[in-house]
Amino acid sequence: MSAQREMKEKNPWPTPVTIIIIIVIGVIAIVALVTVAVLQNKSVPQKYKYGIVLDAGSSHTALYIYQWPAEKDNNTGRVEQTHSCKVKGKGISSYASEPWKAGESLKECMGEAENTVPKERAHETPLYLGATAGMRLLDIVNSSASKKVFQAVEKALQNSPFSYQGARILSGQEEGAFGWVTVNYLDDRLKQGLKTTGALDLGGASTQISFISDNFDGSESPINSVNFRLYGNDYNLYTHSFLCYGKDQVLKMVLANQTQSGATTVLDPCFHSGYNETKNYSVLYDSPCVSGRKAQEAPEKFDHIGKGNFQECQKAVKSVFNFTFCKHSRCSFNGVFQPPLQGPFGAFSAYYFVMNFLNLTDTSMPLETVKEKLSQYCGTSWDKIKRQHPTVNVKYLAEYCFSGTYILTLLTEGYNFTAETYSNIKFIKKIKGSDAGWTLGYMLNLTNMIPAEAPDSPPLPHAGYVSIVTLMTILLVGLLLFVALRIFWPRCSKKTQIV
Ligand SMILES: Nc1ccn([C@@H]2O[C@H](COP(=O)(O)OP(=O)(O)OP(=O)(O)O)[C@@H](O)[C@H]2O)c(=O)n1
Numbered sequence: 094m095s096a097q098r099e100m101k102e103k104n105p106w107p108t109p110v111t112i113i114i115i116i117v118i119g120v121i122a123i124v125a126l127v128t129v130a131v132l133q134n135k136s137v138p139q140k141y142k143y144g145i146v147l148d149a150g151s152s153h154t155a156l157y158i159y160q161w162p163a164e165k166d167n168n169t170g171r172v173e174q175t176h177s178c179k180v181k182g183k184g185i186s187s188y189a190s191e192p193w194k195a196g197e198s199l200k201e202c203m204g205e206a207e208n209t210v211p212k213e214r215a216h217e218t219p220l221y222l223g224a225t226a227g228m229r230l231l232d233i234v235n236s237s238a239s240k241k242v243f244q245a246v247e248k249a250l251q252n253s254p255f256s257y258q259g260a261r262i263l264s265g266q267e268e269g270a271f272g273w274v275t276v277n278y279l280d281d282r283l284k285q286g287l288k289t290t291g292a293l294d295l296g297g298a299s300t301q302i303s304f305i306s307d308n309f310d311g312s313e314s315p316i317n318s319v320n321f322r323l324y325g326n327d328y329n330l331y332t333h334s335f336l337c338y339g340k341d342q343v344l345k346m347v348l349a350n351q352t353q354s355g356a357t358t359v360l361d362p363c364f365h366s367g368y369n370e371t372k373n374y375s376v377l378y379d380s381p382c383v384s385g386r387k388a389q390e391a392p393e394k395f396d397h398i399g400k401g402n403f404q405e406c407q408k409a410v411k412s413v414f415n416f417t418f419c420k421h422s423r424c425s426f427n428g429v430f431q432p433p434l435q436g437p438f439g440a441f442s443a444y445y446f447v448m449n450f451l452n453l454t455d456t457s458m459p460l461e462t463v464k465e466k467l468s469q470y471c472g473t474s475w476d477k478i479k480r481q482h483p484t485v486n487v488k489y490l491a492e493y494c495f496s497g498t499y500i501l502t503l504l505t506e507g508y509n510f511t512a513e514t515y516s517n518i519k520f521i522k523k524i525k526g527s528d529a530g531w532t533l534g535y536m537l538n539l540t541n542m543i544p545a546e547a548p549d550s551p552p553l554p555h556a557g558y559v560s561i562v563t564l565m566t567i568l569l570v571g572l573l574l575f576v577a578l579r580i581f582w583p584r585c586s587k588k589t590q591i592v
């Protein structure tokens with residue numbers, strides 16, 4: 094017995110208690126390790142960078158603020174719209190005769206931007222202004238007025254705390270292409286190399302169509318071709334912008350066509366019966382889009398009287414499209430090349446405003462039914478329409494019959510959507526919280542936020558990495574314990590047995 098006690102004293106461990114303590118400590122160590130690893134990655138408060146784009150459209154200006162995580166400039170699907178502000182009043186091109194007011198008009202929204210972007214980030218936040226068809230038209234008729242408007246706008250923006258990067262007129266091609274980039278970026282289609290969505294943008298003074306077609310390589314009409322390499326994929330985009338085919342300019346053109354005799358009264362099928370407004374010929378002719386349609390001798394004013402007839406309105410609208418010449422293999426209208434339509438399309442801005450108001454955004458509805466509903470709407474009296482929509486701006490309200498008719502005519506007769514392909518169109522306003530439009534694509538391009546090549550990604554996602562490290566640690570500790578037990582436990586028990 095005394096020899097046995099002596100043995101035990103010479104080999105004081107490992108006793109079962111010691112082993113249990115080692116295991117418990119091991120497990121606690123692993124849990125602590127994993128917890129720290131996970132928390133380390135989660136608890137860091139997210140820091141953001143910001144970018145601001147002003148969309149100086151023909152009918153109004155809007156300001157958009159985008160944000161993205163500060164440490165990941167290059168990752169897709171991460172830039173999102175965090176704030177938008179609609180500038181009060183009309184577009185900057187309407188201030189041609191008093192340019193300083195164009196600068197003034199932006200101040201309220203710039204104030205909102207200062208309240209949205211954290212102060213310490215302001216100086217590094219790029220600020221861009223892009224003007225579209227309204228300024229394109231002003232530049233055509235009065236380029237010195239257009240320069241003065243830009244000077245006024247520049248002055249207002251240079252005085253902001255942001256990093257002002259310039260104001261310029263976008264080409265129609267850029268406007269179409271960046272709208273397409275926005276839609277496909279927000280849908281996460283670019284980084285994943287998925288089939289893309291076409292973009293249809295309808296403004297007040299121009300309209301854009303952009304899509305990828307397998308039958309288009311740019312050779313037949315290079316001016317309609319834009320090439321991109323994004324995330325390692327090549328895109329050959331077809332895009333066209335029709336200047337004067339925004340809905341405000343088309344309205345002028347249709348009205349000018351109906352008043353070419355210089356009549357004092359116009360019976361307009363695109364306006365509701367009971368609608369009766371006296372209008373100035375000078376306002377109708379104030380755009381280069383109607384200059385070829387002017388009446389030889391017109392009185393000062395005319396009475397614009399509604400008739401409310403969809404079929405006749407369609408005819409009147411069709412008169413502004415020219416289908417008679419095409420020097421390419423195929424055309425949309427006005428001799429402009431267009432490859433066969435392909436894939437789904439997102440239709441935004443005025444397409445959405447109008448179709449949403451008319452309750453016609455559901456494109457699974459047969460095209461014939463859409464036309465019947467619009468026909469019914471156009472046939473409703475102006476009095477009833479006003480009573481049904483007491484809160485809607487009367488100027489917009491008066492034009493929805495015309496606008497709906499123009500949209501359907503443009504899509505079907507102009508771009509060649511059929512009863513079958515109409516359902517490929519989706520009328521959209523926002524995608525994942527960001528407005529569809531050219532502004533986001535424009536900023537992504539100017540800040541080089543979309544790389545040409547696919548970024549190198551770690552072989553494992555974070556969660557996978559943590560799981561594997563945890564598993565390996567558990568295995569390793571288990572193995573060590575097993576070895577320890579094999580070494581100490583049998584020797585200990587053997588010695589006890591021998592004695
Ligand atoms: N709730 C609304 C808001 C706007 N509109 C109409 O939509 C058109 C303006 O569309 P928008 O996309 O804002 O055009 P802009 O960007 O101003 O013009 P552009 O792109 O041609 O420069 C105008 O005819 C305006 O009357 C509308 O019908 N209903």
Ligand SMILES: [Ca+2]
Nearest residue numbers: 150225296442
């Ligand atoms: Ca626009």
